[in-house]
Amino acid sequence: MVSSIKNFYSFFLIKIDVIILISTMTILEGAQELDSNVSPTFPLSKKGLNIVIQFSFVLVLIGRIPLMENDQAFIPIPQTYLDIIEKDKDHKCPPPMDHFCVKVTSAAKLPSRFGNFIAIGFHQTSDDKEHAAFVKGDVVNKENVLVRLHSECLTGDTIGSLRCDCRDQLEGALRKIEDEGEGIVLYLRQEGRGIGLTNKLKAYALQDQGMDTVDANLALGFEDDLRDYHLAGHILKSLRVKSVRLLTNNPKKLLELQKWQINTTERVKHIFPENPFNIQYLETKKKRSGHLLDPEMTADELLHQKH
Secondary structure: OHHHHHHHHHHHHHHHHHHHHHHHHHHHHHHHHHHOOOOOOOOOOHHHHHHHHHHHHHHHHHHOOOHHHOHHHOOOOOHHHHHHHHHOOOOOOOOOHHHHOEEEEEEEEEEEOOEEEEEEEEEEOOOOOEEEEEEEOOOOOOOOEEEEEEEOOHHHHHOOOOOOOHHHHHHHHHHHHHHHOOEEEEEEOOHHHHOOHHHHHHHHHHHHOOOOHHHHHHHOOOOOOOOOOHHHHHHHHHOOOOEEEEEOOOHHHHHHHHHOOOEEEEEEOOOOOOOOOOHHHHHHHHHHOOOOOOOOOOHHHHHHOOO
């Protein structure tokens, strides 16, 4: 319905633009007649003509503002999300799952440079961490929802660091989901693959001395990847998503979602160009962490490639 309205509105704007431009040309011809001391076909002074001309051009500019592109600014948050928030107010998980327990706390419209989304907040009860889902459309009880699991990266997401591809992946996911018209970006507070910001910076210092990302983490006493995808599974179940198409190059994410009984129907590749500062980082992802940065593979092939 919204799409039909947008198409009609775009067609209507084109018609209005044409009418305004023709009217403006007619007015300009009238102004030239005045300059030629020839009586125009309409009784306006030069000052009046200038005002009308300026107003006409303003109308043309206004007519080109894509107001209807911001469709979610004109529609309410789906009631399904509000119902989930109400039901989740007293949500608790039994031990030992209580460590990973999250509950839905809030939802608000979020217009962005990538499109219009609904921001849904989640509170992790064990440590008070807050996570978010940036959702396009109503995904409750939907199948084959396009989903990106994105772990927090302050240096990349916010500062635009070139040492990683995190910002490219985040912005690319938001654009793809906007184009799709429906989907979710889960923003998980798992900075530095789970080791935290200050430890990530320590790992960067070791990388500056020649270590790769895996060896740097190991040298600091951590595993190469401490991210926990049970959180993602819990959030997707909270949103009642039935199955997902996962934007990822990381086989581990597919295996982890399968472990938490999230049905993944498709792996959607999510590859971006390298730069001089992240070449080694991407090579390490590929060679040591098993990320698929070259070939096209189905989700089923990914899930069985190591068996």
